[in-house]
Amino acid sequence: MSINELHFFLHCDTMLKVRSETMITEKLYDKDSHIKAFTAKVIDCRKNENGFEVILDKTAFFPEGGGQYADTGKIGEADINDVQIINGEIVHYADRALNIGEELCCEINWEQRFRRMQNHSGEHIVSGIVHKLYGYENVGFHLDDDVTIDFDGELTREQLIDVEKRANEAIYKNAKFTCEYPDEETLKNLSYRSKLELTENVRIVTVEGYDVCACCAVHVYSASEIGIIKILDFARHRGGIRVHLLCGKDALEDYEKKYENLRSVATVLCAKQNETAQAFERFSKEHSALKIELAALKRELAQLKASAMENTDECILIFEANTDMNDLRKLVLNGAEKTEKLCAGFSGNNNDGYRFAIASKSIDLREKSKEITSALNGRGGGSSELLQGSAAASKEEIEKYFKENF
Structure with a gap:
């Protein structure tokens, strides 16, 4: 395990454990992942080198953790560009000072949050299916321009096609997502995926019929909100495999871009869209033949010029x-x-x-x-x-x- 992966796992573990211990902020995102706007009181505001650190009495802003970036948005007139858990406090990083004691309207960048939830929830479905079918563990997860999952075993293209099909069947079935903190006795008897040994205040995310996993992040209510899960690519990675995928709106936009590219190529090749590969192969062969012919003509021309x-x-x-x-x-x-x-x-x-x-x-x-x-x-x-x-x-x-x- 790399230093970065260990840091990520320990950070997620810390988030899971501190949820109900030292925090003074009510975690609205833990109760309802779909809160877009809310009113909260500023209980602290302190200056730092880049702006201001704001503590609220309650928040629906998700702090970075579990492989998912922090929410952004607004608290009153202040722009929030990051949210972190620091020494048990949920810290909102603002671009301006806010008055302590003031009740303010807060708004999350919902478009950004929902896309991340779609991708993260889709990752849980895929990881759960891979674990059930092949016993492989998800040993690394990153959510950026696309989703990457690192598994500790190798999969073939055919196997991943099957995984993708099963993952989208979860969407068709509208598999339910539930998030809860089981008591110690229930947790002992529960079989769930986890990157670390956890014993208390463990948040369990269950995808009905597909996955049970310890996770501190926000998720969709049900799989239908994800819309689509598309595996884009895969490659061997550290003795296992790294899988790239996109879900929901990001997957749709990716499809739209690729469709437009395909349509343009088909137009240039004067081919049907479902026959572009064959048309390009013919074009490539013709191009190679013409290059050989052109080279011969150039040699002949050089000789003629020299003779002249x-x-x-x-x-x-x-x-x-x-x-x-x-x-x-x-x-x-x-x-x-x-x-x-x-x-x-x-x-x-x-x-x-x-x-x-x-x-x-x-x-x-x-x-x-x-x-x-x-x-x-x-x-x-x-x-x-x-x-x-x-x-x-x-x-x-x-x-x-x-x-x-x-």
């Missing part, structure tokens, strides 16, 4: 708009056979600069390399017979340099 060159005792300069370096090298190597000096080829334009290749049978280009690249305001290198690189000089400056120096 007349023998000369002057430098041969060739300017091309867009020729790759391989073809440029072949062209100047052939051209070097026709001159007593050198053949220099340039591909590009005055605005973007040029790539160049220079070949010679009579001049040691390695000795001339620094002089040439400096004169062309460029860089490059090579052998005694072939020099290549890039140049920022204009066509006129290049022609002038070679005319005056070779």
Whole structure:
């Protein structure tokens, strides 16, 4: 287990244990996860280096824990950007001071909270199914742009497809979620998933027919609120497997983006959407064949250009708009056979600069390399017979340099 994972597990354990011990704030989120707005009294407000720490007599703001980020929202006119449990207190981090004793309207960023509940509750269903079918433990959970679950055993793509199907069946059945604190005797006889040994004040989240797990986070009332569970990807991870998934609104938005991409690709390929893979495979084969044909034509063209060159005792300069370096090298190597000096080829334009290749049978280009690249305001290198690189000089400056120096 990594240090980060251990820290996460211990933090969750701490949250589970302090719920009913030292806190002076009534935890509305523990009683009802769907409270969006409420009124509360400010019982403390103290300044810190980044703003203010606010303590309320009651709160529906969920403090970070159990792999789920803290809620954000407003308390009166103050923006709340984080909520943490610090030394047994639920601390709301505000951007401005609030008057102690004042009753204020509080509002949670419900869109954000609900999406997180959908994803976290979906994770419980998936983890419960994997545990029942294969006995694997969820040893790591992270909720960010997508949900990642780390299991301590490997699963195949076919097995994960089956897990996804079963998870969505839980939604169709509208499996109920219940959250409770069993007494010590009940807890002893209860079989539940937990990353640590817990003995008191343990909050148990049950998904009817699918999962029983110790968890301090807020969840949906029933699986129908999740809407959809979609496994996106998976990969081997530390001897087990890491699964990426999305649930609810996040899964729907992900589908919409991918559908639009698929529709665009299908349009470009002139194919039906359910036949894009086959159409792309055909396109890829045709593209590869055309690349081979194009390479052959370029070789033939280079040979024709070289054949068209007349023998000369002057430098041969060739300017091309867009020729790759391989073809440029072949062209100047052939051209070097026709001159007593050198053949220099340039591909590009005055605005973007040029790539160049220079070949010679009579001049040691390695000795001339620094002089040439400096004169062309460029860089490059090579052998005694072939020099290549890039140049920022204009066509006129290049022609002038070679005319005056070779």
